[in-house]
Structure formats: C-alpha cells, structure tokens
Amino acid sequence: MSSETVQPYQRITQDYTEKIRQGKLSAGAKLPGIRELSEKYGVAAGTVQRALTELRNAGLIYSHQGRGSFVSESAKKSVEDSSALAIRALESRVAELEARLDRLEEGHDG
Known part of the structure; x- marks a missing residue:
C-alpha cells in the first residue's frame, strides 16, 4: 500500500501498532492525549478518535x-498473532501461485 492511499487514521493506527510490536510501548503505557496526537499528526480530533477506536477494536x-x-x-x-496469521496467508498464496505456475509450465513444455 503506498503512503498516498493510507488514510490519516490508518497511519496513526499503524504507527502505534508498530511501536507496540517493537516493544517501544509496553503493557500499561499511556498513549498521548487526543489533542497531542492531533497536533503531532496534523489531523482533526475525530481522526485520532477513529485511530484509537481501531486500536481498541484490535x-x-x-x-x-x-x-x-x-x-x-x-x-x-495480539500484534504477534495477527502477524503470524498474515504470514501464513501469504505462504498459502505463494504456494497457490507456485502450483499455478507449475501447471502453466507443464502446459508449455508438452
């Protein structure tokens, strides 16, 4: 996904998900307030609220x-589990594509 297609709330959500994954924010750590996040990201308070809702829902x-x-x-x-699921989905997709490629190559070799 290119940075132009990422919505502002998604950028905040991704940033904080990554901070948690990397251990920069541990359990119980307090996030900055809505006003501070609005200023930091240059977005409206509603955008920050949406990002926080996404993080809560996750x-x-x-x-x-x-x-x-x-x-x-x-x-x-939660972050590690979702990463593991994403990796398994990608592995499955790669296996499907490899099988399709093998079938295509067999068709051209014969």
Missing part, C-alpha cells in the same frame, strides 16, 4: 474516560 489498547488510553496487557501477543 485489542491493543483500552481507554478510561477522563484518564486516557493505555496499551493492553495482551497487545503484543
């Missing part, structure tokens, strides 16, 4: 009204 963070958003206990495992 199980990476939890929020407390009036206190902020925090990295969940299971966040790193």
Whole structure:
C-alpha cells in the first residue's frame, strides 16, 4: 500500500501498532492525549478518535474516560498473532501461485 492511499487514521493506527510490536510501548503505557496526537499528526480530533477506536477494536489498547488510553496487557501477543496469521496467508498464496505456475509450465513444455 503506498503512503498516498493510507488514510490519516490508518497511519496513526499503524504507527502505534508498530511501536507496540517493537516493544517501544509496553503493557500499561499511556498513549498521548487526543489533542497531542492531533497536533503531532496534523489531523482533526475525530481522526485520532477513529485511530484509537481501531486500536481498541484490535485489542491493543483500552481507554478510561477522563484518564486516557493505555496499551493492553495482551497487545503484543495480539500484534504477534495477527502477524503470524498474515504470514501464513501469504505462504498459502505463494504456494497457490507456485502450483499455478507449475501447471502453466507443464502446459508449455508438452
């Protein structure tokens, strides 16, 4: 996906997912507030809210009204699990493409 096709909320979501994956943010770490994130990314508060919703839906963070958003206990495992699933899906797709290529080459060799 090129950077032009990534929506601003997706960029925030990807950045924080990567920070969690790399261990830069550990369980219980507090995320910056909406205003701070809005300024950092140059986006509206609603865009930050959408990114936080995505992170919450993925199980990476939890929020407390009036206190902020925090990295969940299971966040790193969730990121690792989703990465493993993505790798398995890619491996499966590569195997399918290899099989198709083999069939095509057999058809041309005969």
